[in-house]
Amino acid sequence: MTQHEGPVSGGVRQIEDSVRTDFRDAMSYGRYLDLDRVLGAQHPVSRPEHHDEMLFIIQHQTTELWLKLVLHELRESRRLIDAGDLGKALKGLARVKAIQRTLTEQWSVLGTLTPREYAQFRGALGSSSGFQSYQYRAVEFILGNKHRRMLEVFSSEPEAHELLATLLEEPTVYDVFLRALAREGYAVPQDVLERDVTQPWTFRADLVPVFREIYESEDTPWGYYEACEDLVDLEDNFQAWRFRHLRTVQRTIGFKTGTGGSSGVDFLRRALDLTFFPELYAVRTEIGN
Numbered sequence: 001m002t003q004h005e006g007p008v009s010g011g012v013r014q015i016e017d018s019v020r021t022d023f024r025d026a027m028s029y030g031r032y033l034d035l036d037r038v039l040g041a042q043h044p045v046s047r048p049e050h051h052d053e054m055l056f057i058i059q060h061q062t063t064e065l066w067l068k069l070v071l072h073e074l075r076e077s078r079r080l081i082d083a084g085d086l087g088k089a090l091k092g093l094a095r096v097k098a099i100q101r102t103l104t105e106q107w108s109v110l111g112t113l114t115p116r117e118y119a120q121f122r123g124a125l126g127s128s129s130g131f132q133s134y135q136y137r138a139v140e141f142i143l144g145n146k147h148r149r150m151l152e153v154f155s156s157e158p159e160a161h162e163l164l165a166t167l168l169e170e171p172t173v174y175d176v177f178l179r180a181l182a183r184e185g186y187a188v189p190q191d192v193l194e195r196d197v198t199q200p201w202t203f204r205a206d207l208v209p210v211f212r213e214i215y216e217s218e219d220t221p222w223g224y225y226e227a228c229e230d231l232v233d234l235e236d237n238f239q240a241w242r243f244r245h246l247r248t249v250q251r252t253i254g255f256k257t258g259t260g261g262s263s264g265v266d267f268l269r270r271a272l273d274l275t276f277f278p279e280l281y282a283v284r285t286e287i288g289n
Contacts, residue, residue, distance in 0.1 A: 073096045
């Protein structure tokens, strides 16, 4: 065999004879992924069309796809915890954490949009705003930051409204985890187990001793210890995403009012005060005392 023979010749990789090239009657990559619709879903509205609007659209569409998967995994993890299959549930939470890291790093792409570039097409966005992302709200709901009035934002979007109304009435991931702890014999207060799940979670000091026992006891089943740490990871990742969002907005529009009517950066900053699992942070002060 000479140096020119073989699968690569003249800088061109030869297509193997076994590779299928006729897809008239077979499933293709593009058909499977419905790429005609996915890649045809970017519709800049600025006139004349501004080059950087494509970045802005794809950034947010990609975020929505990842949020769809996050919600898919969280709902399944919640089901598995409730069914007593903690191991599989934790596998799902690990996937969510990986997605969260990707979502946070994605802000660096939008960060390449300079204030002048964004200003040239921002007016075309009208009143549309990331505040109106129903999937983001759905993730908040399933993790515990429920807000009934938020449904009003989606009164004109039946599917979004139905999803959020459903999640409002359902227990959160934290609720089903606490129920699992109670089944394991931990002293979770009965009124916590019977709480109104449509309400946002608020701090319960009487849960801190429960988590202290989990963290300090050598007899704690590893899965429950790991689950506590996974929930803390989820919240830390969520807060990192919120912070990167805030900083990206600040570097792009400063302290302007948001397109959806919010106060902008100040509104985003207040979100950093929200928490999903406050007892899992409070217990750290008690451990070892």
